[in-house]
Amino acid sequence: MQLLGQHHVSLMTGKAEQNYDFFTRILGMRLVKKSVNQDNTTSYHLFYGDAVASPGTEVTYFDYPGIGPSYPGVSSISSTSLRVPTTASLRFWQERLDSLGIKHGEIIQRAGRNTLAFEDFEGTQLILAADEGEAGVAPGEPWTAEGIPLEHAIVGLGPVTLTVADAKPTALVLTQLMGFRKVGTYPSPAGDFAEIEVFATGEGGSGAEVHLEARPDLPKFRLGRGGAHHVAFRIPNEEEYAKWIDRIAASGLQNSGRVDRDYFRALYFREPNGILFELSTDTPGFDIDEPIESLGEKLGLPSFLEHRRADIESKLRPLKW
Template structure:
């Protein structure tokens, strides 16, 4: 029983329209599902991914207009990353960010890979990571846009960084419960701080890593606009999902119990530093209720919310995504 890698990350946005513009028109990702937050149906939940909505390529956003800023600190998913094919791709993206006035850094080494950090309109800290032929979890299928060459397009999720005050409790859950393994470390780019530790699962590589940054000098983070709500990890099927539910119980980890999201099944729990983890099945996927060709074009509701469609639509603000 082994987690396959990263499944998705879920982030907070203060304005879905600008978020859609950034992730589709600037980053070139596909909106594969426009739906609602199932725990608060007055809020939109947008899913961006590769051409087919492949698990491990998904970045999702909860839309909360008027949401305040995030404040960096500990107990936080401090950065997320997106995979691109090569260092040459990073050069393309750097020029594109200059063209669109996007805040970004320089191409730098992180975990011995070429990377490029930038921020979206909400201030989310994102890093592009060059695969450069590295072995590991398979990449996704790039979504075609005329202004982004396929050889430079985004092809999935890369490592997430967890910033904590004390690393050992988080490492304990990753290795002893979730089956991650230590694969190395690299220097922090932000001064004289402990090296960042790298843990991997499944086939490893850019799509299967968690990086641990230890920063006891920082206060506890405050989640707001641009902050990462949770990170999810891939469970291949329902049989193993049931086994993971039992494993959390056996390890006495408080958790949500089994949650039916329709497009996948989920388990939620907080590791000892308070960061929210999710275990999500690869199946059944986003084409369950919409044809692959037209995913994301209309408001999709799972069957258990469909009887409330009129009520839900009446309570949603108008959302024009062009």
């Protein structure tokens, strides 16, 4: 019973149209599902991924027009990485971001990989990480987008960084409960702080890492636009999902129990520093209600909301892109 790696990261936007433009036109990712927040159906839920909506490639956004800004700090998913094939890809992206006036850093090493940090128009902290053919979780399939050569396209989720006041309790949950293993450390880009710890699961590699940063000097994170709501990790199938339900329940951590999202099964809980974790199945996938060829072109609703389609659509603002 082992988690395979990252499944998705879910964040917040106040401007769905600009968010769509940024992730599809600028970053060249595919909109693989246009749905609603199942806990608040007046809000869109947008999923961006690879060409075939592979598990482990999705960045998702809840749309809340008018939402205030995020305030960085501890108890947060402070950065989300996206995988690209090579360091040459990072140089391509550095030039592309420059040409589009997008704020970014320099190419530096994190956990032994070359990386390039940047942010979107709402302050989402993103990092491009070069695979360079390393062993581990396989990348996704690149999506064809104008101006982005396939050899430099984004091919999935890389490491997520968790920033906490005290790393020990989070590390214990990762290793003793979730089956991660500590595989290294690297210096914090913030300077004179403890090294960032690297934890891996499954086959390891960029698509299966959590980077844990202790920053007791920071205030507590406040979620708003550009901020990350939760990170989800991959369970291969529903048989193992049932075992994880029992395991998390036995741990004593408060949790959601079984949650059917239709496209996957989910389980939510907060680790001791308050960051929301989700465990999600790879199955059945985003193509259960629309073919791969036309993913994201219509409003996708889970089967248990389909009978409410007319009412839900009447309360959603039209998206113009």
